[in-house]
Amino acid sequence: MPFDPASIPPRLVDAARNRTLIPLVGAGLSAQAGPEYPGWSGLLLDMRDRAVHAGHLSGDEGVEVATLMGRGNYLMAAQALKHSLPLDEYLSFLQDKFDPSGVHPMEVHRELFRLRAPMYITTNYDRLLENAYAWEYGEAATVVTYQNTVLAQQRLLDGRQATRPLIFKIHGTIDDPDGVILSEWDYRKLIHSSPGYRLVLSAVFLTHTVLMLGFSFADPELRLLLETHREALKHRNSPDYMLLPRDSAGPVEVHRLREDFGLQVIAYDASADHREVLDFVQYLADQVPA
Numbered sequence: 001m002p003f004d005p006a007s008i009p010p011r012l013v014d015a016a017r018n019r020t021l022i023p024l025v026g027a028g029l030s031a032q033a034g035p036e037y038p039g040w041s042g043l044l045l046d047m048r049d050r051a052v053h054a055g056h057l058s059g060d061e062g063v064e065v066a067t068l069m070g071r072g073n074y075l076m077a078a079q080a081l082k083h084s085l086p087l088d089e090y091l092s093f094l095q096d097k098f099d100p101s102g103v104h105p106m107e108v109h110r111e112l113f114r115l116r117a118p119m120y121i122t123t124n125y126d127r128l129l130e131n132a133y134a135w136e137y138g139e140a141a142t143v144v145t146y147q148n149t150v151l152a153q154q155r156l157l158d159g160r161q162a163t164r165p166l167i168f169k170i171h172g173t174i175d176d177p178d179g180v181i182l183s184e185w186d187y188r189k190l191i192h193s194s195p196g197y198r199l200v201l202s203a204v205f206l207t208h209t210v211l212m213l214g215f216s217f218a219d220p221e222l223r224l225l226l227e228t229h230r231e232a233l234k235h236r237n238s239p240d241y242m243l244l245p246r247d248s249a250g251p252v253e254v255h256r257l258r259e260d261f262g263l264q265v266i267a268y269d270a271s272a273d274h275r276e277v278l279d280f281v282q283y284l285a286d287q288v289p290a
Helices: 010-018 027-031 040-053 059-070 074-084 087-098 107-115 128-137 150-161 184-193 195-207 220-228 251-261 275-286
Strands: 021-025 120-122 142-145 166-169 209-213 240-245 263-268
Touching: 010 021, 010 209, 010 275, 021 107, 040 059, 040 074, 040 087, 059 074, 074 184, 107 128, 107 275, 128 166, 142 150, 150 166, 150 195, 184 195, 209 275, 251 263, 263 275
Parallel strands: 021 120, 021 209, 120 166, 142 166, 209 240, 240 263
Antiparallel strands: none
């Protein structure tokens, strides 16, 4: 259904106009490029199937992994799966999933850069965002991960003076699959051994307006992100925003996100291809001064 611009809060429009808006992109936007890009649940189930098929997990252990996921223990399941696969098979699996051939960025990926945001943050490992910028503008964006947050800190200081976008891949990139953050131990190391990562994200939430795209309430990465940076979120004052299909969230969840995490939900009536997300991004981008 057509997206209703009247549903966009004026504060979000002002942030786009002032270029203080920072998109935070989740797996839902990658999924628009094709089924080759799985969400976290699909990724773990595919990894389980490969481990069982190769004999690294027994059938009963594969069932137990699915049971852990059903209970919400995604990180424990991911840790078990990563530990079960030999390193070369694990890295090959990630390459197969996040570097597929013949898959190209969608229009929504390209339109995001019309926001001229000081930074683009993503939990995704794939190259869709950086490929979209290169496709549209004929040059490379600056890409950093949690391993080199100094550049991200500098970009926050440079702000609107920067000429090229910076893409902050907070959980790593498929260009360095060994550094991808996936399992329980990975997240523990990220949280406790990478203070620059937490510092930059806290600064982003404290000083900018964040717009979350491509997440859902069922996304375990979203829950982990919110819990990890809870102290930096905006609680009862000016909120950050999350675009969600209307039928994906009940009123209790929406209220708790606003009260507990300072996240205001913007709901849309989703068509099969989620065209409304593109309409939403285009509308905001049209508000940005040339």
